Amino acid sequence: FDVPEELREAYAFAAGQSSIPGDGTTLWRLRGDAMFSDAFSASLYFEHDRQAASPRSLSLGITRNSGELHLHFTPDFNWTGDAWLHKDNYSDDNSRTDVILALRRAAVRKPKLILDLGGIVEHMHYDHYTGNGYYAPDNYRRYGLTAHAYVGLGGDNGLSLHAVLGR
Numbered sequence: 001f002d003v004p005e006e007l008r009e010a011y012a013f014a015a016g017q018s019s020i021p022g023d024g025t026t027l028w029r030l031r032g033d034a035m036f037s038d039a040f041s042a043s044l045y046f047e048h049d050r051q052a053a054s055p056r057s058l059s060l061g062i063t064r065n066s067g068e069l070h071l072h073f074t075p076d077f078n079w080t081g082d083a084w085l086h087k088d089n090y091s092d093d094n095s096r097t098d099v100i101l102a103l104r105r106a107a108v109r110k111p112k113l114i115l116d117l118g119g120i121v122e123h124m125h126y127d128h129y130t131g132n133g134y135y136a137p138d139n140y141r142r143y144g145l146t147a148h149a150y151v152g153l154g155g156d157n158g159l160s161l162h163a164v165l166g167r
Helices: 055-059
Strands: 008-020 023-035 040-050 063-073 079-090 095-110 113-126 140-152 158-166
Touching (some): 095 140
Antiparallel strands (some): 008 023, 023 040, 063 079, 079 095, 095 113, 113 140, 140 158
């Protein structure tokens, strides 16, 4: 369908059934993307799924309801910024909040090589540690320097590489 040039949107929905002996649940995912301008876009994502971080969490039938907002900003050809806000609510009365901010700048622009350098910060928090077999850090923080490279291998082929060095 035609969308006005001022606002380009896309939507997706998926649903399915998951069965583990003794436990069945309906899974679903809803996503909406909007491009407000050439420089700014956003994605909004909702999901109901199993918490499959470990065999133990899967065997307990823990499910999660998730929501995520992703903002993407490219003010010019040199800078790219991203922000993610993610919230999970688990069926075992736990919840997780995750915030990620990333910024990178173009360092090399050649026909067969593109290299961006930047940084990333993340803060993750679970309400409590349940011992159910999924990783539940309190006040988890991550800081890193990032490198994003694209190496052209031919007319329509290339290799994308991402690396993070941090704490």
